[in-house]
Amino acid sequence: MTQSEFASPESASTLVLAEPSNFKPKGQKTIKRLQSKQDLVEALGWGSLIWVTLTFLLDGGANALVDLSSALNAVNRLSALLATNLLLIQVLLIARVPWLDKLYGHDRATVTHKKLGKPVLYLVILHFVSVIWSYSITDSLNVIDETLSLINSSSDFLLATISIVLMILVVATSLNLTRKRLPYEAWYLIHLFAYGSVMLAIPHQINTGSDIAGKPLALAFWIGAYLFVALNILWFRLLQPIVFSGLFGIKVSKTVAEASDATSIYLTGRNIRTFDAHAGQFFIMRVITWKQWWRAHPFSLSAAPTNHSLRFTIGNRGDDTAQLQNIKPGTRVILEGPYGVFIEERRTQDHVVLVAAGIGAPPIRALAESISAKPGEATIIYRVRNSNDAALIAELTEIAKRRGFYIHILEGSRKHPQSWFPAGPNDQFPDHERLRALVPNIDKSDVFICGPSAFTKAVERSLTKVGTPLNQIHAEEFAW
Amino acid sequence: MRKTTQALMGTASLIAVVTGFQVGANANPAATFSPIPTTPTTDPTPTNTPTTPNPTGTPTTEPTVTPTPSPTETPTTTPTPKPTPPPVSTTVSQTSSPVKYKYGTVQLTVTKTGSTITEISLDQAGATNGRGSAFPYLVQLAIAAQSSSFDTSMLSGATFSVDAFMTALGDALAKF
Numbered sequence A: 001m002t003q004s005e006f007a008s009p010e011s012a013s014t015l016v017l018a019e020p021s022n023f024k025p026k027g028q029k030t031i032k033r034l035q036s037k038q039d040l041v042e043a044l045g046w047g048s049l050i051w052v053t054l055t056f057l058l059d060g061g062a063n064a065l066v067d068l069s070s071a072l073n074a075v076n077r078l079s080a081l082l083a084t085n086l087l088l089i090q091v092l093l094i095a096r097v098p099w100l101d102k103l104y105g106h107d108r109a110t111v112t113h114k115k116l117g118k119p120v121l122y123l124v125i126l127h128f129v130s131v132i133w134s135y136s137i138t139d140s141l142n143v144i145d146e147t148l149s150l151i152n153s154s155s156d157f158l159l160a161t162i163s164i165v166l167m168i169l170v171v172a173t174s175l176n177l178t179r180k181r182l183p184y185e186a187w188y189l190i191h192l193f194a195y196g197s198v199m200l201a202i203p204h205q206i207n208t209g210s211d212i213a214g215k216p217l218a219l220a221f222w223i224g225a226y227l228f229v230a231l232n233i234l235w236f237r238l239l240q241p242i243v244f245s246g247l248f249g250i251k252v253s254k255t256v257a258e259a260s261d262a263t264s265i266y267l268t269g270r271n272i273r274t275f276d277a278h279a280g281q282f283f284i285m286r287v288i289t290w291k292q293w294w295r296a297h298p299f300s301l302s303a304a305p306t307n308h309s310l311r312f313t314i315g316n317r318g319d320d321t322a323q324l325q326n327i328k329p330g331t332r333v334i335l336e337g338p339y340g341v342f343i344e345e346r347r348t349q350d351h352v353v354l355v356a357a358g359i360g361a362p363p364i365r366a367l368a369e370s371i372s373a374k375p376g377e378a379t380i381i382y383r384v385r386n387s388n389d390a391a392l393i394a395e396l397t398e399i400a401k402r403r404g405f406y407i408h409i410l411e412g413s414r415k416h417p418q419s420w421f422p423a424g425p426n427d428q429f430p431d432h433e434r435l436r437a438l439v440p441n442i443d444k445s446d447v448f449i450c451g452p453s454a455f456t457k458a459v460e461r462s463l464t465k466v467g468t469p470l471n472q473i474h475a476e477e478f479a480w
Numbered sequence B: 001m002r003k004t005t006q007a008l009m010g011t012a013s014l015i016a017v018v019t020g021f022q023v024g025a026n027a028n029p030a031a032t033f034s035p036i037p038t039t040p041t042t043d044p045t046p047t048n049t050p051t052t053p054n055p056t057g058t059p060t061t062e063p064t065v066t067p068t069p070s071p072t073e074t075p076t077t078t079p080t081p082k083p084t085p086p087p088v089s090t091t092v093s094q095t096s097s098p099v100k101y102k103y104g105t106v107q108l109t110v111t112k113t114g115s116t117i118t119e120i121s122l123d124q125a126g127a128t129n130g131r132g133s134a135f136p137y138l139v140q141l142a143i144a145a146q147s148s149s150f151d152t153s154m155l156s157g158a159t160f161s162v163d164a165f166m167t168a169l170g171d172a173l174a175k176f
Helices: A009-013 A028-058 A068-094 A098-138 A143-153 A155-172 A176-181 A184-200 A202-208 A216-248 A320-324 A358-370 A393-403 A431-438 A453-466 B003-026 B131-145 B159-174
Strands: A251-259 A262-268 A282-287 A296-300 A309-315 A333-339 A351-357 A378-384 A406-411 A445-451 A473-477 B091-095 B099-101 B104-113 B116-125
Touching: A028 A068, A028 A098, A028 A216, A028 B003, A068 A098, A068 A184, A068 A216, A098 A143, A098 A155, A098 A333, A143 A155, A155 A184, A155 A202, A184 A202, A202 A216, A216 A333, A282 A309, A296 A309, A296 A320, A296 A358, A309 A320, A309 A358, A351 A358, A358 A378, A358 A393, A358 A445, A378 A393, A393 A406, A431 A453, A445 A453, A453 A473, B091 B159, B099 B159, B104 B159, B116 B131, B131 B159
Parallel strands: A351 A378, A351 A445, A378 A406, A445 A473
Antiparallel strands: A251 A262, A262 A309, A282 A296, A282 A333, B091 B104, B099 B104, B104 B116
């Protein structure tokens, strides 16, 4: 494929823009409504933990704890119930189901998923150890003989033992220490074992679980819980992307080089609107070629979605994204999404500030196009190293010009490593003062930030100093 | 979660768990069984065992609630040892081999007078977490049925204990 010219200001003047949305910020109402929904979901999750504890207690689980063996047995039952419940919550959190994503965004769900990893494993180990210990007392065997006899006598137990080994492997490879040393693909493949781990544990729960076997109500609860999680994953992670992308015939219609290290990819397909994407959101894209089909990548929309196309702008980060720069028109693509809460719906104020750095520009570009704001109500801040080679800079400038938004291109290297402003005549002023000089009403604006995480954090620090409330700060980190 | 929701959930959870603990602690797990016709008294522990024939010891003049914890000690039907053949019905006891199962070990001794099962005593009735409370009922049921085939479906939540008991009972009966 021949590389076309980088998008020049001339081509920007012919830029076709979507109509801005007719969104009206509702202030605190938006936050209240969101919080109620979040509270409901969290209460349900918490309630499920209380429910399983209650069934255990009502069954006399904490009763007749007369000796070590019976105490260990109670520990084994309760830890199993809590671990299984938490594990299902944990799996659901990473399943990228839309109804959770809408409330928390992918990043917050992932953080919680990670946080649950170790506690769940500890509970499972506690369960395993207390089972072996308590049985070994009852059978007056040593722990090793007891384990061996259980493995020999019960296939359920054998499967459950494999399950715990897999779980230890999954958690061990996900610790920060080991994760850094593993290639992504190795980590990912091992992480898939988690599904195996969950499933291998099911037979012993159903057949011998003191709180399930022979208890129809409990059995119904657990089967329901497993089915709920499984169907959510199956539909949203696997079937829906394949069905939608296949039915609609989603494929690359053209590519446009935007800078020396960024290319825009246009996707078309029948009913592409069905995805119901919004500016600021991202998709997980799987390019169907022999080399690429098994690797999925997250990309943000770089233009407001239209009725017949979606546009992504992909920075060349040297990995697969390098090959995607030369993707051929006509290539089939599977889209999973849209995801993310980096959307106008989260806005509370009339004034908006859009802050982008480097390849964080695409979602900011899409938001600038579609956001509902009168001239003067929106400000775009774009932090670049070199404005001659910055993706989408011409488009952002053009949008600002047509819609009457302020735009500030902050160009050049910074003076202090802590600063997010370029070196310049105002160096003696701290970042937050410089920000306030650019946007005087910054504390009464919604601020959308997209850039590398160090940049995002630096901007957030400045915002805290100028007094922008936390719920007016919206950030999308594209570090995956 | 917001502070208020957190406080509400916390309080509700605390109340639920404490109540659950209280209810669970008071209700003997056996209360979930619905054994033999006799309507359970306020004390859900098995009271005296009515099916035992002619306790030779005390005449049953005091039918008040005297909970006799394990059925093994009640009837003391230990009349004639072996060297007395003359009576029409001889009394013979057979002990099962120990049956190991998930929650412990069960071993029992069946005493027959003639061909009638008069007593089943539990030599070992290991069962963690109050699961053993099924055993007294099983003893009653077995004596009533005079065999190891009887319906145990009313004893819910004690699958493993029931299985172990039945195995042991079958084993002991096979020895006669």
